[in-house]
Amino acid sequence: MALYSNIVGELLGRLSEYFVINSSRCVRVRHKAAQCSACMDVCSADAITITAAGGRVLVDWSRCSDCGKCHAACGNGVFSLRKAVRDQLFASAAAQIGRHDKVVLSCRQSPHAQHAAYSAVTLACFNRMILVRLVAMGAKNIVLLKGECSTCGTPCEDIICKEIDTVVSIVSLGARETSISLADTFEAPRERNDAIGRNSKQENGKPASRREFFGLIKNRALASIGSGIHYFTESSVDNNKDILDAGNSNVSREAYLYDLKTIGGETLLGKMVTEGLVNVVAIDREKCRLCGICSRMCPNCAFTLDYETVKGREKATDIHMNNILCTGCGLCRISCPSKAITVRP
Incomplete structure (x- = not known):
């Protein structure tokens, strides 16, 4: 029903006048093991449906009241103001x-x-x-x-x-x-x-x-x-x-x-980390293979890698994490093949 309503809404131009949806930023769309349901939990109209990995975030616009709670609940910017x-x-x-x-x-x-x-x-x-x-x-x-x-x-x-x-x-x-x-x-x-x-x-x-x-x-x-x-x-x-x-x-x-x-x-950025106002992501350097999967999966580009050229090819030498950019979605942790990442709220 949500899919039908979404398609009809797009055809008739009856989508939200205040918000746009970017499904590619949703952790459940990006990884099948992600368990986030923040937007659905706060939606009093039960208008939001998230399909499996590689799918979409669907909104039943006939139910949606443009209350904006999904915008507040999602830290990754799936729902954003026009x-x-x-x-x-x-x-x-x-x-x-x-x-x-x-x-x-x-x-x-x-x-x-x-x-x-x-x-x-x-x-x-x-x-x-x-x-x-x-x-x-x-x-x-x-x-x-x-x-x-x-x-x-x-x-x-x-x-x-x-x-x-x-x-x-x-x-x-x-x-x-x-x-x-x-x-x-x-x-x-x-x-x-x-x-x-x-x-x-x-x-x-x-x-x-x-x-x-x-x-x-x-x-x-x-x-x-x-x-x-x-x-x-x-x-x-x-x-x-x-x-x-x-x-x-x-x-x-x-x-x-x-x-x-x-x-x-x-x-200020340092004080925010010290006072616990941001999520802290810890990387186990011994387990980390510098594969860069966490960097590619993070919807907020919180990870950056250092590279050097070895025999004409770029090789990752180190990885850095900006905790200010982290929303605590845990996508890096569940996608890391080496289990080298922990997220502390």
Whole structure:
């Protein structure tokens, strides 16, 4: 049924207006022995199905309410915000930071979501990578407005509170003074930002459908952002690698690493490992054959190998692991033929 709904949804263009799915990043799709079911566990609508290794992540769009809990639960980025939605969210945040160092973003189920400056997606979408990005942008006070949970089915406050606690701990290690809180209401400023225009009507004054409204949001957001904002399109790290590619729909783990360095530098990364805020992957050097399977299987490119040329051929000489990029999925451990890897949460 999920497969049928997914195919029909693709044909009719009735897929999620907020999210895209990248099945290749799913650990259960990448390896038949993987046991992760985080997205299915949090989905109150039972809309998600994962096929066997080499298959796909399928969503029954007739059941899906776009609540975003799957986006929060999956650390590997299988479910990611559409580029237009993500850009509109960060553009709204950047405009607010430029005025008063405060960012107010609203769940789309909140009455405040009608205010153009506060419009956002569901509360569950504010995972730690997005919150860290807001702090790196300069936000000193982040307020997330809660919404009514009748549409999504079940509250996501427990999910977002866990992410907030983690980010607050990270920011405190980086010696940044930033507060992140949930609120039911917020007094909006009198002046209204009409950059999005008549967000509930078409140009002819008639009520807009959900899809037409999304198209309007996308066009106005892209027009307001343009292609010249340095922060979104030209940031680079290490080998000038473009970690914020305009075609990337998610805040990647590399971008997350860059944001952490912006907040507290290399010192912060070391403190996160010491304080147990990241997963720690240990490699038994005696067992490791430097085959590179873990590097190829990791969806977040957390492993890197050193090579040297011997008789005209490249030979691996050492392997390194960046624990900040690790999501703890355990795919490296179960795919290692030498059983040389252990993962400690």
